[in-house]
Amino acid sequence: MIPISYYMFVSAALMALGVYGLVSKRNFIRMLISIEIILNAANLNLIALTSYGIYPRIGSPDLGGHVMAMFIIGVAAAEAAVGLALAVSIYRTYRTINVREIRKLRG
Amino acid sequence: MSLSVNDLIFGSLAIATVAAAVAAVEAKNLVRAATSLMIMSISLAGLYYMLNAGYLSAFQIAVYVGAVVSLILFTVMLFPPDEPSGKLSDDIAGVLSFVMVLIALVMMIVETAWIAGVRPVPIEPEVWSRTVSSLLLERYPVPLLVLALTLAAAFIGAITLAKTEKGEGEF
Numbered sequence: 151m152i153p154i155s156y157y158m159f160v161s162a163a164l165m166a167l168g169v170y171g172l173v174s175k176r177n178f179i180r181m182l183i184s185i186e187i188i189l190n191a192a193n194l195n196l197i198a199l200t201s202y203g204i205y206p207r208i209g210s211p212d213l214g215g216h217v218m219a220m221f222i223i224g225v226a227a228a229e230a231a232v233g234l235a236l237a238v239s240i241y242r243t244y245r246t247i248n249v250r251e252i253r254k255l256r257g
Numbered sequence: 258m259s260l261s262v263n264d265l266i267f268g269s270l271a272i273a274t275v276a277a278a279v280a281a282v283e284a285k286n287l288v289r290a291a292t293s294l295m296i297m298s299i300s301l302a303g304l305y306y307m308l309n310a311g312y313l314s315a316f317q318i319a320v321y322v323g324a325v326v327s328l329i330l331f332t333v334m335l336f337p338p339d340e341p342s343g344k345l346s347d348d349i350a351g352v353l354s355f356v357m358v359l360i361a362l363v364m365m366i367v368e369t370a371w372i373a374g375v376r377p378v379p380i381e382p383e384v385w386s387r388t389v390s391s392l393l394l395e396r397y398p399v400p401l402l403v404l405a406l407t408l409a410a411a412f413i414g415a416i417t418l419a420k421t422e423k424g425e426g427e428f
Contacts, residue, residue: 151376152267155366157304160271162362164278169358171282174351176344179287179333183294186325187278190301193317201308201377211380216310217392223320224404228411230325234332235415241336242421 157198164191178240178247182233189226193219267307273300287333295326309377312385 164187171184200215241247277300280293298321302314393401 151261151374152264152307153371154375155369155371156267156271157308158366159363160274160304162359162366163275165362166355166359167275167278167282170351170355173354174347175282176347177287179329179336180282180290183281183290183329186294186321187281187297190297194301194304197305197308197310197313201310202375203378211378211384211388213385213388213392214396216313216385217389217397219310219313220316220389220393221397221400221404223316224408227320227324228408230328231415232411232418234328235418237332238335238419247336 154198154202158195161191161194161198164188164194176248176250178237178249179234181249182230182237185233186226186230189222189229193222196222263307267304270300270303270307273297274304286338287336288330291326291329291333294329295322298322298326307377309380310385311382312389 168184168186168188168191171187172181175181175184196215196219200213203211237247240252244252246252274297277293277297281290281297284290284293298317302317305311305314305317
């Protein structure tokens with residue numbers, strides 16, 4: 151039997167790795183990948199807490215965390231689509247996707 | 258204390274998840290980073306399955322492996338190879354934030370008084386889908402509509418951003 155804290159340690163490691171990537175990398179697509187890792191860490195936490203029945207159950211099982219995880223996965227897909235389109239658009243203007251070199255705003 | 262099959266499966270999935278996340282952040286090649294993200298998603302789906310959320314693990318594989326990673330892979334092919342950032346200050350800031358976030362979260366988990374002996378509650382797939390659909394339609398109908406609108410707006414916006422204007426030159 152696996153204690154719930156083990157799942158949360160995995161989630162904490164994923165969250166810390168995502169923050170590390172977001173802070174230290176300057177490639178736009180790599181930063182997007184880090185954001186996806188952070189969102190996955192949040193999902194793992196929500197699903198573990200719900201599945202272990204930490205929340206009170208009234209009559210029927212309470213699966214609110216699973217529903218939230220579904221919403222998060224949907225939003226993550228939208229975010230990836232917009233982020234990658236932005237990367238293509240930025241590359242067309244600046245010929246680079248290094249965010250350190252993208253300083254000027256122009257039409 | 259002897260290890261059961263469940264413990265071994267959990268251990269290997271957890272190690273695979275964290276190792277693939279490290280590779281996704283640190284791989285030199287962006288294609289390898291995207292592939293590592295895919296492996297991380299698949300092992301995370303395995304963890305969801307162990308938590309009695311089988312439909313969610315299928316959903317995770319469908320969205321991440323099917324949509325997000327393939328989108329990233331096709332976009333990466335449009336760009337030249339990744340030039341290394343190579344700034345020491347960036348690395349120091351990254352490692353500092355990594356350590357701080359990890360210490361804060363691990364302290365929080367360790368300090369919490371978890372109820373001992375709680376195990377995941379098994380749930381029938383029919384009950385799961387009935388409960389989740391009634392939750393979606395009765396308790397969270399507005400977030401569902403907002404999510405649908407967000408997805409529609411995001412994909413229209415993505416197409417508008419990425420399409421080439423006439424005479425804007427080749428890409």
